[in-house]
Amino acid sequence: MTDTTIEQHQQSSYFSPRTLATIIAVLAVILAFSNTIRNSISSIVPKQTLRTMSSTAAPALQITKRPWATRGHADHDWLYTFHTFSFASYYDEKHESFGPLRVINEDRVKAGTGFGTHSHAEFLIWSYIVNGTLEHKDSLGNLENLKRGEVQFTSAGTGIRHSEYNRNRDDEVHFLQIWAKPNKRGLKPHYETKKFTDEQKTDKLVRIMEYTDRLGNQKGEDAPIGLQADLSMDASILSPGKSVTHEVVADGRRKIFVQLIMSKRAQPKEGGARIKIGDTVLGEGDGAFVEGAQGGGKIEVESVGDKPAEFLLFDLSPEEV
Numbered sequence: 001m002t003d004t005t006i007e008q009h010q011q012s013s014y015f016s017p018r019t020l021a022t023i024i025a026v027l028a029v030i031l032a033f034s035n036t037i038r039n040s041i042s043s044i045v046p047k048q049t050l051r052t053m054s055s056t057a058a059p060a061l062q063i064t065k066r067p068w069a070t071r072g073h074a075d076h077d078w079l080y081t082f083h084t085f086s087f088a089s090y091y092d093e094k095h096e097s098f099g100p101l102r103v104i105n106e107d108r109v110k111a112g113t114g115f116g117t118h119s120h121a122e123f124l125i126w127s128y129i130v131n132g133t134l135e136h137k138d139s140l141g142n143l144e145n146l147k148r149g150e151v152q153f154t155s156a157g158t159g160i161r162h163s164e165y166n167r168n169r170d171d172e173v174h175f176l177q178i179w180a181k182p183n184k185r186g187l188k189p190h191y192e193t194k195k196f197t198d199e200q201k202t203d204k205l206v207r208i209m210e211y212t213d214r215l216g217n218q219k220g221e222d223a224p225i226g227l228q229a230d231l232s233m234d235a236s237i238l239s240p241g242k243s244v245t246h247e248v249v250a251d252g253r254r255k256i257f258v259q260l261i262m263s264k265r266a267q268p269k270e271g272g273a274r275i276k277i278g279d280t281v282l283g284e285g286d287g288a289f290v291e292g293a294q295g296g297g298k299i300e301v302e303s304v305g306d307k308p309a310e311f312l313l314f315d316l317s318p319e320e321v
Ligand SMILES: *[C@@H]1O[C@H](CO)[C@@H](O)[C@H](O)[C@H]1NC(C)=O
Pocket: 131, 132, 170, 171, 172, 263
């Protein structure tokens, strides 16, 4: 009798609905707190460790080469040009823009010719002079002769009119004209020119253009030109055998574009400048679309040709604007 009582008591202590309910409640509390616990542990672990951990897990960069001769091309005699993105009579729905980057034209303008007065609005436009002299004249009253190393930047905003002309008698002017879409409309038209020397760029990455939100209070000769788009542009002249490392400029997913500048009207069949990004080798005039870059990541560019490689590297918001 006593035994039975004990047995019954034991059984009821294991299986009473009340005990089961308690066990379930305790399990629920543990489950609910496990996320909080995990999060508080990760906030104690140093950031660097997490970054290394996540970058090992991150997918590899996807690099898509844009061979020089696949770009849009026009030879109008006075103008010899390559278009990386749709421009003028060149249209390719696959190459309309890349993040805020909308135009990269590699232009050679013959002596005594140029782009007559025309207007722009709601675009950020800059010219990176490679060789020769380009005259810039605009409706804000600016007149300048731009030479190698100079970057002329115009934020067209509500609207400007300008011309770009080669006043030289004999020599052509070679420059890259780049456009980006601003993230604000109706900006006050703005104009600015800065020079970045070969010496500054040799075997280094020099920041030429910088998003105003990242620029902060940087001012003066060496400061990049500020622009109203989530875009950074660096330039480098990289000697054969050297490499430079770009540190991704912002958190989260980023797009990178690299453009190797040409030394001639066509890519040399052998030799010339070459750069390597991951396993991809670019020759003169080739570009590379790099996807899968992440904040905290790094991108290495190595000069693998037999001439110094002058190239531009863009770090872009992934959003198409
Ligand atoms: C620069 O332009 C001049 C005149 O057109 C030319 O003689 C020279 O070879 C060019 N230099 C380069 C590096 O293209």
